[in-house]
Amino acid sequence: MDKTALVVGARGVIGGNLVAHLEREGDWSIVGLSRRGGVDTAAVRNIAVDLLDREDTVAQLAGLTDVTHLFYAAYQDRPTWAELVPPNLAMLVNVVDAVEPIAPRLEHISLMQGYKVYGAHLGPFSTPAKESDPPHMPPEFNVDQQQFLEQRQQHASWSWSALRPSVVAGVGLGSPMNLAMVIAVYASISKELGIPLRFPGKPGAYSSLIEMTDADLLAKATTWAATNPDSRNQAYNITNGDLFRWSSMWPAIAAFFNLDVAPPLQMSLSEAMSDKAELWNAMIERHGLCHTPYEAVSSWQFGDFVFAWDYDVIADTSKSRRAGFHEYVDTEAMFLRIFHDLRDQRLIP
Known part of the structure; x- marks a missing residue:
């Protein structure tokens, strides 16, 4: 080659x-x-x-x-x-x-x-x-x-x-910056505990514009x-080419996990999820998941970082389009595809 x-x-x-x-x-x-x-x-x-x-x-x-x-x-x-x-x-x-x-x-x-x-x-x-x-x-x-x-x-x-x-969102373990894994594990644990899915970030972040790649x-x-x-x-x-607000994306994410949506409640995921290792290990056994160490499955610190953006986080991608790169991905469909892949790989229930 x-x-x-x-x-x-x-x-x-x-x-x-x-x-x-x-x-x-x-x-x-x-x-x-x-x-x-x-x-x-x-x-x-x-x-x-x-x-x-x-x-x-x-x-x-x-x-x-x-x-x-x-x-x-x-x-x-x-x-x-x-x-x-x-x-x-x-x-x-x-x-x-x-x-x-x-x-x-x-x-x-x-x-x-x-x-x-x-x-x-x-x-x-x-x-x-x-x-x-x-x-x-x-x-x-x-x-x-x-x-x-x-x-x-x-x-x-x-x-x-x-x-x-x-x-950036995709399927991959052990990465310190993988928001899809943060959301998937957070939602899976919420479902295991029988509680609704609440947006954990700053109130302004729920309505600000954001984009993914x-x-x-x-x-x-x-x-x-x-x-x-x-x-x-x-x-x-x-970027994917579209913009969204968590306020509109969150219900679609919750629906995938068959969860109700409750009003946002600002919290530190790093703190709130710090005691969930024992629960995660029990979920692995109960649902027949891959034996992934809790510390490797998600970066709560990164989730806190992204969910704290109470301002627009968007960039102009016209330069790459003018140069000839025209790929586009629907972000909601991307999240659902990644969640399906995580489930198929037995990384989440």
Whole structure:
């Protein structure tokens, strides 16, 4: 095969769905990097590596001389915005430093970003956000990562692209940022306790405009940007293409789980769900679910983060459409599809 993809962060919801998409395309050799590694298949080779260990990264990646496309979707969480910068920048630098000198056919480096570039995590920001919007006060590791690629590319033959999705939803365990899993487990536990489904976020978040990005759609956009000559050295907002309010989406979610909807009640999911491990383990036995540790099944902290957005969180995606990417996903249908997949895989009752 002429194309070899190196997917960094291959076990996350974004990287995992990207690997699956590349497999479906059928004309890629695929190498997945993650801290945990994985089971190899006919098309995918997995490597376990600590990307913060520069020497280990160089050693583990030493044989990847055929890489043509580097897809970077790795992330390490830290308590504060400033603390996020050093590890997340270092991991990208270590990967590029390890691959670039040994991969003469390297064509493209794809960087996964998000709306933090626009300051969405800090409070109300200019919406719909555009790729040309002015920067905000640092620290912000997404910006530092892009600046590193921009500077490095000036003396290289490869190009880069940056994808900026909204909240990404897909099937994937162990990811710190998977809102679909948060909602599915929260709803499943609500049903187990015989209580209605209440929106747990800030009152203003229930009525603000928001959008999502389906992990499969994001994978298509990522490979499109990486292989489209006109997308060289560009950043793109990538979303499903529709907007919604939780006030209208919540009843549809509740209906899937056969739950009543009660008025919103602001609460910290991190606190309210902290004592539910024993209940979850009982649900696994009762419903014949996969034995997934409670701490790996959902990130309540991320749910609290998203449900606290009592302001519009939307971006302009016209740049990607003008460039030729026209995929669209109905967000309500996306949620229901993901919930069906989770149920079929016996991850939720």
